[in-house]
Amino acid sequence: MNQEATSIAERKMQFLYALRSKGVTDTRVLNAMESVDRGPFITGLFAERAYEDMPLPIACGQTISQPSVVGLMTQALQVSPRDKVLEIGTGSGYQAAILSKLARRVYTIDRHRRLVHEAREIFASLDLVNITAITADGSHGLDEQAPFDRIIVTAAAEDPPGPLLAQLKMGGIMVLPVGQSDAVQHLIRVTKTADGLHYDELRSVRFVPLLEGLGKDS
Numbered sequence: 196m197n198q199e200a201t202s203i204a205e206r207k208m209q210f211l212y213a214l215r216s217k218g219v220t221d222t223r224v225l226n227a228m229e230s231v232d233r234g235p236f237i238t239g240l241f242a243e244r245a246y247e248d249m250p251l252p253i254a255c256g257q258t259i260s261q262p263s264v265v266g267l268m269t270q271a272l273q274v275s276p277r278d279k280v281l282e283i284g285t286g287s288g289y290q291a292a293i294l295s296k297l298a299r300r301v302y303t304i305d306r307h308r309r310l311v312h313e314a315r316e317i318f319a320s321l322d323l324v325n326i327t328a329i330t331a332d333g334s335h336g337l338d339e340q341a342p343f344d345r346i347i348v349t350a351a352a353e354d355p356p357g358p359l360l361a362q363l364k365m366g367g368i369m370v371l372p373v374g375q376s377d378a379v380q381h382l383i384r385v386t387k388t389a390d391g392l393h394y395d396e397l398r399s400v401r402f403v404p405l406l407e408g409l410g411k412d413s
């Protein structure tokens with residue numbers, strides 16, 4: 196193995212170690228995160244830092260989430276192999292790629308057309324054929340494919356958007372950050388049961404805001 200390959204292997208080991216030490220302990224989630232290289236999702240200046248447990252800037256002024264937060268959200272979502280999952284906030288496509296390893300079908304929506312196009316190219320190059328990426332305002336959900344077993348939102352809203360709650364299957368789980376974008380936000384898990392909606396607060400987080408309408412470039 197040449198020196199560069201060794202150091203990439205070492206960085207990947209440290210990446211998995213960082214995930215475990217921050218509470219990502221679910222074996223299926225760890226295996227999925229081991230099998231999806233974060234490298235291709237980050238281009239340009241920050242590509243070097245793909246295996247660090249840090250959020251990093253991507254196109255359109257957005258960010259790819261911190262890997263340990265991706266892991267904790269995925270773990271909280273309790274995805275099973277038969278699930279149909281909706282993600283709001285495609286961004287780089289990294290979270291959707293992880294979900295594609297765990298679920299039957301993944302629909303992911305972003306308001307920036309450029310991000311959706313770039314993510315689609317990465318999904319194709321990695322042979323992730325069970326992901327559909329769509330340009331739209333995701334706060335309305337995706338009525339034509341509803342209901343969903345699982346919904347994950349990777350941008351912060353003040354409250355869980357009503358259409359997303361409506362498109363969640365009975366027994367379904369939604370994980371999302373809530374709160375104002377410039378303040379502390381809380382990651383919450385909503386479970387839909389016959390008795391109504393149950394809320395668990397998981398931890399504090401910081402996400403970009405869930406905005407209305409399409410991005411300017413779209």
Ligand code: SAH
Nearest residue numbers: 259284286287289290305306333349405406
């Ligand atoms: N999950 C991403 C990170 C998401 S960053 C990843 O793995 O890289 C949050 C994303 O949410 C941004 O790309 C932003 O454009 C998108 N977003 C914000 N408001 C939105 C809305 N109403 N509908 C769809 N996407 C939205």
